[in-house]
């Protein structure tokens with residue numbers, strides 16, 4: 221059976237959704253920023269703003285210098301999420317095998333449903349039209365169609381804005397020919413330099429290189445690089461076998477009003493949950509926290525989150541945010557916390573496009589600091605677990621599998 225995968229990537233997504241919502245912004249340079257303050261940064265720019273050099277990661281005052289007439293809007297996650305939900309709902313009419321890779325990218329698996337790449341292209345056109353009709357006329361996307369997940373994304377990433385590219389077994393090598401290594405999904409600067417050292421400069425050279433040599437130099441990663449460009453499927457749509465949720469809970473035998481102790485217990489639970497998340501290479505799009513307290517009863521909240529949860533620190537921070545008002549009031553007897561809406565970990569940066577300059581890396585740090593990322597985790601985690609982590613706490617692990 222011919223595998224047929226279609227990848228789509230919405231163009232200038234956040235900015236286009238803003239232009240969709242406000243016709244006054246259409247055709248104008250728009251920057252979606254983290255906060256409106258001068259030190260805020262641009263996390264998405266419209267097609268028009270990009271022509272002025274306003275890129276993801278620009279600081280707001282830099283963006284104004286590059287393009288004085290730029291229209292700035294503050295990031296509005298619920299708006300983008302609901303638009304994505306509309307798009308996904310519509311795609312589900314064509315296949316149930318969908319992997320939402322990031323908020324503006326997805327893989328659709330048509331294998332067994334249609335017979336040819338040509339039919340996939342027709343379906344792709346229909347989906348593009350329906351996105352414009354039903355999710356918003358200002359919304360455009362690029363599509364890639366191929367026989368592996370990797371090649372489909374590569375085709376989509378390299379397609380002209382708004383276009384559709386098919387990579388099939390016949391044109392694969394021609395399509396790769398002469399292309400820079402860094403055009404490939406997953407090959408960045410450092411890895412490209414190491415490949416250059418082996419005299420590999422283009423993607424077709426990588427495809428023709430000896431996989432044994434690559435294995436020797438890079439280990440399994442080297443084989444994967446070779447397999448990806450040679451159209452050998454390694455992953456499939458990665459949604460199977462992913463648990464519905466992961467979490468931990470704890471019954472407190474010692475009852476007290478020691479908030480530091482309770483926070484340390486929560487940190488422990490968060491840490492274990494975070495470790496499992498990382499071991500399984502997943503990210504979470506939902507979080508829940510629950511507690512029982514003497515004289516206060518039960519309290520719990522579960523919520524979806526816009527920025528995928530990847531770290532112990534962000535679990536801890538969000539659980540505290542949920543439980544904080546109740547920690548002060550009663551004497552807790554039970555805590556439970558966990559994550560749901562789990563997905564294979566995507567490149568966090570894909571949301572904000574590829575880093576291209578040091579400035580961007582700095583800006584992403586700002587974004588990361590705002591949302592809580594690894595860098596913050598180290599220090600705070602160390603500080604807390606050194607001082608207050610209680611010994612010998614029994615943790616109950618909860619893992620719900622899909623089937």
Ligand SMILES: [Mg+2]
Pocket residue numbers: 229230231232233324
């Ligand atoms: Mg995009």
